Amino acid sequence: MRKPTGRRKRIAIVGAGWTGAVAGRLLTEMGLAVEVLEKAGVVGGHSRVELLNGVVYEPNGAHIFHTSxxxxxxxxxxxxLSRPYDHKVLTEVxxxxxxxxDEGCLLSWPPQVSELKELPVWPAVERELAGLPSRPTGDNFEDYVVSMMGRTxxxxxxxxxxxxxxxxxxTELSARFAPKRVELRTDDHRGLFRDRWQYFPPNGINEVIESVLSVVAVTLNTEVTIDDADDLGRAYDAVVITAALDDFAGCPGELEWRGIEMRSHYHPTxxxxxxxxxAYVTNRPSARVPHTRTVETKHATGQRIGGTVVSEEMPxxxxxxxxxxxxDGVNERRNAELAGxxxxxxxxxxxxxxxxxTYRYINQDEAIADAMSVAARILTDLAG
Ligand SMILES: Cc1cc2nc3c(=O)[nH]c(=O)nc-3n(C[C@H](O)[C@H](O)[C@H](O)COP(=O)(O)OP(=O)(O)OC[C@H]3O[C@@H](n4cnc5c(N)ncnc54)[C@H](O)[C@@H]3O)c2cc1C
Known part of the structure; x- marks a missing residue:
């Protein structure tokens, strides 16, 4: 890490995913001397795509950009980032x-009442729906969702x-994230999202994030941890951390995370x-298979190439x-303690x-908004 050379305020940003990239861009444009420090050999973080035999695929899971x-x-x-894409998910039930x-059938996700009416289970579903409360209730995920769509x-x-x-x-999961993830639709809207703008770039997101970072100093292959706190304090005026705090603090596992592995295979066509x-994303909710969904990004890119890549998402x-x-919210509390x-x-x-x-599930647009607000806060604080 270099010593400050001029009077410009110097900001270190740990991580070159969407959050670090956007904060880096905005602070650089505002005249600050920014350095983004990234542990990987590439920028883009979790949203990156890779190539397998020339086919664009997503090693960290499907990433559809949507925002209002x-x-x-x-x-x-x-x-x-401007190529429109209407994301529709199917579920094998x-x-x-x-x-x-039983070979299963393909239905829309979220479930559509118009499709369910065609199924032999509809009479049972209809009876259950008629007995539901006017608003979903329950503290845990199961109770909440059953009160929203019935047991069947x-x-x-x-x-x-x-x-x-x-x-x-x-039953052990919080009901807090159910409203964001689970719906029963009666309006025949088949797109997963209802946001005004939805995109999928033909070559994946990498070149978009690289464009954001084009004016920013980035140092790759540099992992930053709490052990660097003194060095960072001497070299910079402020630091933005986008890394997981348990890893950063040198106590991995202190926070509970759920990870996925994308088992990706190339298939000639x-x-x-x-x-x-x-479909691009097909949910596989059955206990018959260990994966939760398959992802075939070629549906979204529209790439013209004699092959495809299918990834099974293994939790x-x-x-x-x-x-x-x-x-009980124990992990959020622990994250706040680590931040302190x-x-x-x-x-x-x-x-x-x-x-x-921040130990939150946030979409890419929310990560960008987070970066915008942290950049604004830094400017205010430095001016004050
Ligand atoms: C399975 C899955 C699917 C998703 N699908 C969607 C979707 O369809 N649509 C959507 O909008 N969002 C989706 N998201 C959310 C999206 O991935 C995030 O919003 C986005 O990655 C947030 O960017 P970030 O910069 O905060 O984090 P990241 O992209 O994770 O970037 C963090 C960066 O910091 C680096 N780093 C970490 N620790 C250190 C360290 N100690 N030192 C230096 N560098 C470090 C990492 O290498 C990484 O490059 C999905 C998330 C998951 C988990």
Missing amino acids: DPVVNRFVTAHG YLSPDDAD LYDLFIRDYTAKQWGRPA NDPGGVITP GAPQNHYPVLTA WITARFSIPVYFAGRLA
């Missing part, structure tokens, strides 16, 4: 799960998916437009992907932003 925030939308379109001959739909679409995804029954699964990998929001402990170890102001450091 006009400021965020203006920012990303200025950096080339087994109506007779104990019957080995919960068992078909949610129960086993949730147990596979989180490695614990839905005769047709350059060829795909082999029914339970040792990665910091999803924060685990238990009903880290701040106290620094002699300069410390800011936490993004999905990892």
Whole structure:
């Protein structure tokens, strides 16, 4: 880490995903001397795509950009993210799960009442829906979702998916994130999101994030931890941390995370437009398979190439992907304590932003908005 050379304020940013990239860009444009320090050999963080035999695929899971925030939308379109994409998800459901001959059927996700009416289970579903409270209730995820769609739909679409995804029954999970994830639709809107702007870039997100960082000093292959606090304090006027705080503080595992592993395989196709699964994302909620969904990014890129890549999303990998929001909120409290402990170890102001450091599940547009607000806060604080 270099010593400051001029009078410009120097800001270190730990991590070159969306959050670090956008904060870095804005602070650089505002005249600060920014250095983004990234532990990987590439920028882009979790949203990156890679190539397998020339096919664009997503090693960290499907990433569809969607936002209703006009400021965020203006920012990303200025950096080339502008190809519209309407994201529709399918779910493979087994109506007779104990019957080995049941080959399953494909339905929309979120479930659509108009499709459900065609199923033999509809009379039972209809009876259950008629008995539901006017607003969903319940502190845990299972109670909340059952009160939203009834037991039959919960068992078909949610129960086993949730147990596979989180490695614990839905009764142990908080109901807090259900409203964001689960819906029963009566309006025939098939797109997963209702945001005003939705994009998928034809070559993946990398070149968009690289454009954001094009005017920013980035140092790759540099992991920053609490052990660097004194060096950072001497070299910079403030630091923005977008890393997971348990790792950063040198106590990995202190926070509970749920990770996924994408098992990606290349398949040749005769047709350059060829795909082999029914949709970009197909949910597989059944306990018959260990993965939770398949992802075939070629549906979204529209790439013309004689091959495709299908990734099976396997839950339970040792990665910091999803924060685990238990009903007692213990992990959020621990993250706040770690933030306080880290701040106290620094002699300069410390800011936490993004999905990892704030221990929240946030989409890319929310990470960008977070970066914008941290950049504004830093400017205000430095001026004060
Ligand atoms: C499985 C999954 C699917 C998702 N799908 C979507 C989707 O469809 N649409 C959507 O909008 N959002 C999606 N998201 C959310 C999206 O991934 C995040 O919003 C986005 O990655 C947040 O960017 P970030 O910069 O905060 O974090 P990250 O992208 O994780 O970037 C953090 C960066 O910091 C680096 N780093 C970490 N520790 C250190 C350290 N100690 N020193 C230096 N560098 C470090 C990392 O290498 C990484 O580059 C998904 C998330 C997951 C987990």
